[in-house]
Amino acid sequence: MKVNNKDYQTVWMEGNEVKLIEQTKLPYKFEIYSSKSHNETASAIKTMIVRGAGAIGATGAYGLAQAALEANNENFKEYIEKAAETLRSTRPTAQNLFTGINYVYDAIKNISDLKQMQETAVSKAKEFADYDADACKKIGEHGNSLIKDNYKIETHCNAGWLAFVDWGSALSPIYYAHRSGKKVFVYVDETRPRNQGSFLTAWELGQENVPHAIIADNAAGFYMKNKEIDMMIVGADRIAANGDVANKIGTYEKAVLAKENNVPFYVAAPTTTFDLNTEDGNKIPIEERDQDEVLFINGIDENKNVVKVRIASEKSDAKNPAFDVTPAKYIAGIITEKGIVKANKEEIKKLIG
Numbered sequence: 001m002k003v004n005n006k007d008y009q010t011v012w013m014e015g016n017e018v019k020l021i022e023q024t025k026l027p028y029k030f031e032i033y034s035s036k037s038h039n040e041t042a043s044a045i046k047t048m049i050v051r052g053a054g055a056i057g058a059t060g061a062y063g064l065a066q067a068a069l070e071a072n073n074e075n076f077k078e079y080i081e082k083a084a085e086t087l088r089s090t091r092p093t094a095q096n097l098f099t100g101i102n103y104v105y106d107a108i109k110n111i112s113d114l115k116q117m118q119e120t121a122v123s124k125a126k127e128f129a130d131y132d133a134d135a136c137k138k139i140g141e142h143g144n145s146l147i148k149d150n151y152k153i154e155t156h157c158n159a160g161w162l163a164f165v166d167w168g169s170a171l172s173p174i175y176y177a178h179r180s181g182k183k184v185f186v187y188v189d190e191t192r193p194r195n196q197g198s199f200l201t202a203w204e205l206g207q208e209n210v211p212h213a214i215i216a217d218n219a220a221g222f223y224m225k226n227k228e229i230d231m232m233i234v235g236a237d238r239i240a241a242n243g244d245v246a247n248k249i250g251t252y253e254k255a256v257l258a259k260e261n262n263v264p265f266y267v268a269a270p271t272t273t274f275d276l277n278t279e280d281g282n283k284i285p286i287e288e289r290d291q292d293e294v295l296f297i298n299g300i301d302e303n304k305n306v307v308k309v310r311i312a313s314e315k316s317d318a319k320n321p322a323f324d325v326t327p328a329k330y331i332a333g334i335i336t337e338k339g340i341v342k343a344n345k346e347e348i349k350k351l352i353g
C-alpha cells in the first residue's frame, strides 16, 4: 500500500509500541498513532482509531503481544488472560478480532518461561498479520480473474488496505486489476453513518490513482437499474458456516438490489473471517453503536479545521446498528486466498478443512 507514494503497513509493532494509521482523522489528516500499552491498543480498537475486520484482528494480536511484554514473572498467566479478555471485548462482530487474539493466546497459554512466552507472542502476532497480508494479496489475484477491462464495480464501506492488512479484501482485486493495466471504475457507497466509503475508500482509491466516484448510499439502485454497475464486491466481518455474511450496515439491501438487477454480488475475505462455530447469520452478534454517529457528522470548514456538526433535530434520537447480515442466497461467490467458493455449507467446509 502506498500513501503519498511511500510504502506503509496497516499495523506494525516497534519495540513494545503498536503503530496504527489514525483512521478517525482521514481523509483530512494522515497520522500514525502509537499505542504504548495493550490497554491503549484496546481503546484504539473501541474508538475506531483502527477499524476494519482484518486491521482489528492484526491489532488485537499485536495488543496481546504488547501485554506479554508488559507482564512480569508474577502471575503472568492471569495477566495475559485478562488482557486477552480486554482486547476481545472491544468489538463484537468481526471474527478476525477473535481469530487474531486467539492465534497468539493459544500459542502462549501453556508456556511457563516468561522470556520464551514473550518472544513467542511477538513472533506469532507478526506471523498472523503477515498471513493476512499474504492472503489478501492472493484474494487480489483470484478476484482479478472476475474483472473484465472497463468494468464498473460498486463497493460498500471500506474493505481496502486500511481495513485489511496491506492489500485490503474487497479492494484487493480492484488494485490488482488496475495495476495489471485493466481500466476499472469504482462506485463508492458513502456508507452512512460513519462514511467509511467517502472518508476512507475514496481516499485509498485516490492514493492508488484508481478512477472512482462517491455515490449516496441510496443511489445504488439507480445505477444498477441503469446498467452502470457490472459487479459488486464487498468485504466481510464474519462469515457463518452456511455462507451468510455479516458486513457493514447497508450491505444486505445492496445484495437484494444486485439480485433484482442481475449484478453479480461477490464477497472478498480471507479464511480468518470464517466462523464455523456460528451456524448461520442470525447468530452473529451485531454491534449497536452510539446514536451520535447518526446525529452528528465530521467535516472540514473553509479554514481547513475539522468540525463536528449536528445534522438532526435536537429532539430526535437515533438507532445505529453497525452491521447487517446478507443471506448466502444473494452471494455469487466468496473470494478467498484459497480460491473463489460458493456461499454454502459444503464448499465452506471443504475450504476451511
Ligand code: MRU
Binding pocket: 051, 052, 053, 054, 156, 157, 158, 159, 160, 163, 164, 169, 196, 234, 235, 236, 237, 247, 248, 249, 322
Ligand atoms: O465498523 P468498521 O468500519 O470496522 O466495519 C468493518 C468494515 O469496514 C466493513 O464492514 C468491511 O466491509 C469489512 S472489513 C474489511
